[in-house]
Every structure is written in structure tokens, then in C-alpha cells.
Amino acid sequence: MARNADRRRVSSSSASGKTEPSRGGGLLRRLFVWGVSLFVLVALVLGVAVGIASSSLPEFDELKSSQNGQMVVVRAHDGTELVSLGPSYGKWLPYDRIPQVMKDAILSTEDKRYRSHFGVDPIGVARSLYVRLQEGHFKQGGSTITQQLARTVFLNNNKTWGRKAREMVLAMALEWKFSKNQVLELYLNKVYFGGGAYGVDSASRKFFGHPGEELSLPEAAIIAGLVKAPSHYSPTADAEAAVGRAKVVLGLMQQNGAIGAAEAEAVNFKTVKFAAEKGQNSVRYFTDWALPQLDLLLPENSEPIEVWTTLDPAMQRAATDAVAKNAPKGTQGALVSLDRDGAVLAMVGGTDYVTSNYNRAVNAVRQPGSAWKLFVYLAALEAGYTPDAKVKDEPVTIEGWSPRNSNGAFAGEIDIRSAFAFSKNTVAAQLGNEVGFSTVAAMARRFGISTPISTVPSMVLGSNEVRLIDMTRAFAAVSARGTSVEPYGITKIVTTDGRTLYQHKSVQGQTLVPPYVAAGITDLLQTAVNIGSGKAAQIGRPVAGKTGTTSSNKDGWFLGFSSGVTTGVWMGRDDDKPVPGLQGGTAPARAFAQYMSVATAKRPVEKFDTELKLPEWQLEPDDEAMQGNPGDYYYTDDQGNLVPGSPGRDPGPGEPPMEVPDDRMTAPDGEPAAANDDFLNEATGRQLPRQ
Numbered sequence: 001m002a003r004n005a006d007r008r009r010v011s012s013s014s015a016s017g018k019t020e021p022s023r024g025g026g027l028l029r030r031l032f033v034w035g036v037s038l039f040v041l042v043a044l045v046l047g048v049a050v051g052i053a054s055s056s057l058p059e060f061d062e063l064k065s066s067q068n069g070q071m072v073v074v075r076a077h078d079g080t081e082l083v084s085l086g087p088s089y090g091k092w093l094p095y096d097r098i099p100q101v102m103k104d105a106i107l108s109t110e111d112k113r114y115r116s117h118f119g120v121d122p123i124g125v126a127r128s129l130y131v132r133l134q135e136g137h138f139k140q141g142g143s144t145i146t147q148q149l150a151r152t153v154f155l156n157n158n159k160t161w162g163r164k165a166r167e168m169v170l171a172m173a174l175e176w177k178f179s180k181n182q183v184l185e186l187y188l189n190k191v192y193f194g195g196g197a198y199g200v201d202s203a204s205r206k207f208f209g210h211p212g213e214e215l216s217l218p219e220a221a222i223i224a225g226l227v228k229a230p231s232h233y234s235p236t237a238d239a240e241a242a243v244g245r246a247k248v249v250l251g252l253m254q255q256n257g258a259i260g261a262a263e264a265e266a267v268n269f270k271t272v273k274f275a276a277e278k279g280q281n282s283v284r285y286f287t288d289w290a291l292p293q294l295d296l297l298l299p300e301n302s303e304p305i306e307v308w309t310t311l312d313p314a315m316q317r318a319a320t321d322a323v324a325k326n327a328p329k330g331t332q333g334a335l336v337s338l339d340r341d342g343a344v345l346a347m348v349g350g351t352d353y354v355t356s357n358y359n360r361a362v363n364a365v366r367q368p369g370s371a372w373k374l375f376v377y378l379a380a381l382e383a384g385y386t387p388d389a390k391v392k393d394e395p396v397t398i399e400g401w402s403p404r405n406s407n408g409a410f411a412g413e414i415d416i417r418s419a420f421a422f423s424k425n426t427v428a429a430q431l432g433n434e435v436g437f438s439t440v441a442a443m444a445r446r447f448g449i450s451t452p453i454s455t456v457p458s459m460v461l462g463s464n465e466v467r468l469i470d471m472t473r474a475f476a477a478v479s480a481r482g483t484s485v486e487p488y489g490i491t492k493i494v495t496t497d498g499r500t501l502y503q504h505k506s507v508q509g510q511t512l513v514p515p516y517v518a519a520g521i522t523d524l525l526q527t528a529v530n531i532g533s534g535k536a537a538q539i540g541r542p543v544a545g546k547t548g549t550t551s552s553n554k555d556g557w558f559l560g561f562s563s564g565v566t567t568g569v570w571m572g573r574d575d576d577k578p579v580p581g582l583q584g585g586t587a588p589a590r591a592f593a594q595y596m597s598v599a600t601a602k603r604p605v606e607k608f609d610t611e612l613k614l615p616e617w618q619l620e621p622d623d624e625a626m627q628g629n630p631g632d633y634y635y636t637d638d639q640g641n642l643v644p645g646s647p648g649r650d651p652g653p654g655e656p657p658m659e660v661p662d663d664r665m666t667a668p669d670g671e672p673a674a675a676n677d678d679f680l681n682e683a684t685g686r687q688l689p690r691q
Contacts (some may be wrong), residue, residue: 057170057177063153063186064092071304072294074287076311077343077491082283085291086304090201093212095185101217102200104258105224106188109249111145112256115180119146119171146171148227149187193223194230207235209275217259218267221246235274237357243269276354282320285349285359286311290489297502298493305501308492310343318598319346323569326591327351331579333571333591334360336472337599340564341506342485345599358574365451365465366572369584370423370533371548371557372462374474374521375444377420380431381520382443382513387417387527391431393424398457403429406549420524421532423547425461432460446512447474448484462548471559472568475545478525479561481609482518483509523610525560534558536589539597541605547584554578558588560596563603567592 057063071086107114113121121144143151150170174183193203201212203223208215215223225245226233235242246269254264290309298305319335327333337346349359358364377385393411395402403425410426411418419427432440437455444453444464449471453464469487476485486507493502525544528534533547537558545560554576559568569588573579 057173060178060182060186064189072291073304073306074291075306075308076313076316077309078313079308080313082309082311082313083287085287086196087198088196088202088206089198090203090205090212092189092199093185093201095181097213098185098188098200099213099215099220102188102212102215102220102223103184104253105217105220105249106145106227107184108253108256108258109224110148110227112252114145114184117144119173119175120144120168143167144171145187146174146183148191149183150174152190152192153186191227192230193226194234195236205275207275208273216272217250217263218246218269218272221249221253221267222272225249239274243272282348282350282353283311283316284353284357285361286316286344286347286489288349288357288359289347289362290344293490294493297490301501304496306494306496307490308494309489310339310345310491311347311489312345315346315595315599316348318595319348322591322595323348323571324351326587326594327571328579328582328587331571331573331582332356332360333569333588334364334468335567335569335591335595336361336469336487337565337567337595338472338476338485338487340476340480340485340566342473342476342487343491344487344489345565346567346595347489356574360468360570360574362467362469364570365467366555366570367462367464367550368466368471368557369462369548369550369555370425370428371471371546371559371584372444372464372466373420373423373428373460374478374525374546374559375440375447375449376428376432376435376460377416377524378447378478378513378517378521379435379439379443380416381517383435383439385416385431387415387520387523389416390414391416391419391427393419393426396426396429398429398433401429401457403458403461417524417527421527421530423528423533428460429457433457444474447477449474462550468568468570471557472566475559475561475568476566477509477512478518478521479544479564479566480509481515482511482513484512485509485566519610522608526608526610529560533585534560534589536585537592537596539593539600541600542608543596544608545589545592547589549583549585552578553580553582556582556586556588557584558592560592562596563600563606565596565599565603567596567599569595 071084073084074082076082111121113123124144147167147170150167154170178186189199189201192198193200193207195203195206197203197206199212200215200223203226204210204212204215204219207222208219222235222242222245225242225248228245231237233242233245250259250264250267253259254261286309291307294301294307315337319337323333323335332350333348334350335346335348336344339345347359347361349361349363350356390413392413393405395410405425406423411422411424414424414427416427418424437457437459440460441453441455449464449466451464451466451470453459456463473485473487476487477483479485486509488504490502491504492500494500522544525546526542528547529537529543529545534543534545537543537545537560539562541562543560543562545558548557548559549555555570555572556579557568557570559566561567569592571579571582571588571591
């Protein structure tokens, strides 16, 4: 019986051993069947979708005549046309008349397996997905030329899975309905190459000044390289970048066998002659800044439109002339001018747009030098100082840093007004140290500085880099009595038939500092122009402003306002090399004066409000006294945090006036280092109190 039991167990084990593999094999067979069935189903659905899409596609001749792109007419404040931007279509080139080097260049660059795929390249898609998994984002696309054509003609550039699926279906439908040569012909006559140029012929005429049928190998390489990033590699924007990209294209052509090594080596890009840009002037600096805002204001619009802007043509001409005539030889210059509500009246981003379209007015970041002291003195005034408060211009060391004045001399005891007017570095350092460098940084942020700010002691002298438009905005806020100002350039957008799509709405600015602080800093800024470092900016009416000069004379600034117009000027070299003789009080101040004489000519003369209406906590020391409504403005606490309300603290140093010895009325450099009240009152036009 034991043997029988053993036989049964062995028999049972044998049976189960045979069954298990058969069950696994059955599962694999079922999975295979299901997989094949699913594949067939997807293929059927996809085939039906492609068939339907193919039947609904326009005929070849219809696609040839269809155009893409949006026409945009940009108008100045008075309605005059500044520039017309939009699609430029050249002559349609049939496939046989498109130069072979152009076809080889575009296929090698954009779709090397074009002749073998069915509209969608599985290898390219797989590679794109693999990179997506590796990098966490799509670093390289898997779109074929046919997909790009489908996107250009029928879709948009939204990066969604739904759009991508429709793009693939349309690409396969295009290849179903048309031959490879027809698809490539459509692509090369419709793809966007930048600068408003659609198609090979338009691009050839724009960039090289001749028809597309005459393209040489290096020219074809340049044009093929534009597809990746038309604005970045455009020859009119950056010829060096365009040639650099073209060299990559030549390498791809050689790699794919379109040209040989000797042919690639023989290409000399120095022989390529680029066509001169027509109708380009400094207005384009403004339009280059303003027009990208259309994507935010009207993200879905594609119909022809007119964009009305804030630009004043007469002021723009005056600004261009002022920068061109005053910028030292070999330097660049930039200017931004704002109306009292933030409307951009003029913008110049360089001395010549054709030579360089880099907009230094809004993109360049440079050290502002003493112009940064605006924020130091704003913080000091808010902390309790007044223009008449006494300070000492003397050697000082803060955390191992010892600032010095530009002339190397020290004036001794002077008042805040004189220290600001003559841009005393030692006084600015002491004030920054006393109120706190984080407080100065917070004040700069409050007034619209958007670049990174370091709180090392030297920051009080302008060691942080800033943008000209941000600094101009800060001075405009002072002109607006301490109320924030937001620069804008577009007033309205209308269709060609007169429908209004967008209208700018003025917004009440936020109170940044109390009125007495705005009055105090205006007092200082006016004195700086009347008797201080900004005297060259005088225009025969009240002007308030500040100079700025960086070490080794690398940058010169002047920023100021008069009659509701605020203007900032910067000059320097793009390579950051020193410019002999460049100071904020020289060329930039003279350019400011030349421009502002025109900008304010038709405006009434306005006197500044410099009367200090001090809060109770400064008139009578009282820890519980508040300066008006605590919610009316913002201040910075000891940790540099921006909080609503009033600081409600003692003003700090405020010693009684002291007589200044006669031998210290003039500093070694000849400037009045410690001007007395009578002198300042006479210079600034302030009324003396009656005895």
C-alpha cells in the first residue's frame, strides 16, 4: 500500500509538472492574441481616421494658394503708422526649381528619414520619449517635416497631447494624399524662416537680396538653420549666430551623405553677403518690447489687427538724436521716457538698430553707481532723517569695507541735502549701515527693481546690477509723489473693421512711501540738479534727478523728471570696458537735457512739492504716535520685511545745527562741501523765513 501511495504521489507530481507549463504557455498565447487584436483594432481606427482626414484635405492647388501668419499694423499715440509687421510671401517655387542644396539642407537638418517614413517617424518618436524619460522634459522633438507642415497649415503651436495626436493623423493623411515631392514642395514654400518671411524664396530675398532659385550652399545652410529658432538665428538679428548654426547644418549634411567632406570644408561663409535691412530705425526697439505682450493680451487672436501704442513720434526722434549725439565714441546708449501714468513716450535701446537690435533699455543689466543712492536716502528719510539733518563726511569702515569719495576728500559736517547733491559716498555708507542694508534692498524692491539684490555694504554705492527701465520706473514713482508706476506701451488693439479687442485701463498706483518722504527725496533730487553733480541736466524749468557713475567710468547714468515726464539715460560699452571721461553728470546728463527740452516743451512748468509735512512722531517724540492711517503705505521692519503701516519710531540722529568753520566751506576739489542754509535756499529758490 505504501508503494501504491508513492506511485500515486509520483503520478500526481508528474501530472502537475506537465500541466503548469501548459498553463503558462496558454497565458502567453492569450496575451499574444490580445496584443495582435489590439494592434489590429488601433490600426483600423487609425486607418479610418487617416482616410477621413485625407478625404477632407484641400487639393494641392488650394494648399498652394492658402496663406498663414497675422498682419499687425503698429501705430503711435497720434495714429501715425510706426511699422507694419506680418507675413511676406515670395514667388512659389515648384519642386524642380528649388535648388538641390536647399532640399538637402532642410532634409538633413529637419528629417533625415523623410523618404522612408509614412508621415510619422517611429524612431524619432521613440527617441523623443526616451529623452523625455531621461531628462524629465521634451528636449528634442520627433516631428517630421510632414508633421511640421500639418502644424503650420492646419494647427497651432500649443504643446498638448491632443494637438500632437491631430498633427500625426494629419501628417499621415498628407502623405496618403500627396507624393513625397509634393509634401516637400509645400513645406519649403510655406515654412516660417523668421523676419516675416514665409517660404524659401521670401527668405532668400529678405536675407540675401536675390531669388530663392539662386541659393548657394552656404546660403541654403543658413536658411535651413533658421527653422529651429527663427528669431534667435536670424541673420538680421545676429549674423554670427546664424553662421554658427549654418555650420552645424553643414555637418549634418556631410553626416547624411548630402555633401562630401571636401565640399563642406570649401564653404567660406565670409563670402556670403547679407541684404541690408530696410526701414529699420530706433522705433523697432520699442515695438520689439511692446509686441510680445500681445500673447498675454490676446492669446487666441489670429486676425489682422492694429495696435495703438503710447509712443510719441516727436519724442522718439528727439530721444534717438540725443543718444546718438551725446554717446561717447565707441559706446552704446539707451533711453527710456515715461509719462506720469507709466506710458512709454520714447524708448531707445542702442545707437543703431540696424547694427545691433539688442535692447539695452530693457534687457541689459548694469551697475547704477550713485543713482542707487535714491533708495538709500528714501530709507533714511522714512527712518526719520530730514534734508536739513546734519551728518559727517568722514572716513568710515564697515565690515572691513572703507568707501571713499570720488575726489578722495572729506568735507566734515554737512547736511543731508548737500551730501546727496554732491554724492558723498561715505555718508551714503553710514546711512545704509544705520537703517540696515536689507532695508535699503527692500526699498529698492518696493520701487520696482526686479534684478537680484545683494545686501553687502557696498550695495549702497550701486554694486547691484539693474535695468534702465526699472530705474526709470523708480524715479517715476518719486515724481508721482511716492505712488507706484507701471510702464506700459499698448493703449488699445482694434481689428481692421474697427472692433476693439483690448483697451488699456489705468490703475491707481499703490502708495510706496508717505508724502513727506516723497517730498523730502524730491527736495534732494532737485538740489542735485541745481547745484550738485547733475547741473548739466538743467533745462530752464524745475528738474529733479540723480547722476550715476561706476568704477573706472564703465557706466554713466542720469535719471530725473520734470513736468510729469520721467527719463532715464544710460551710456557705456557692451564689453564693460572703461570709457575715459564718462560720468553721469557729463554725456548722460547732456542727453537727458537735450531730450527733455523737447519732451516738456508743450507742457506747463510745474514746481515740485518739497514742503515737508512731518508726521507727529517726528515733531514730538512719542512712541505711540502714528503717521496718518497705518494702512496707507508700506514700510520695512528690522528684518527687511515689507509690511503695511508706519514704523512709529524715533528719528535717530538729529543734532542741533552747528556753525561750519570758514576753512571747510570749500573741499580740496573746489566744490562747496558744506553749504550753509542761506546758500542752499538761494540756489534752490526756497523762500527764506522772514525775520
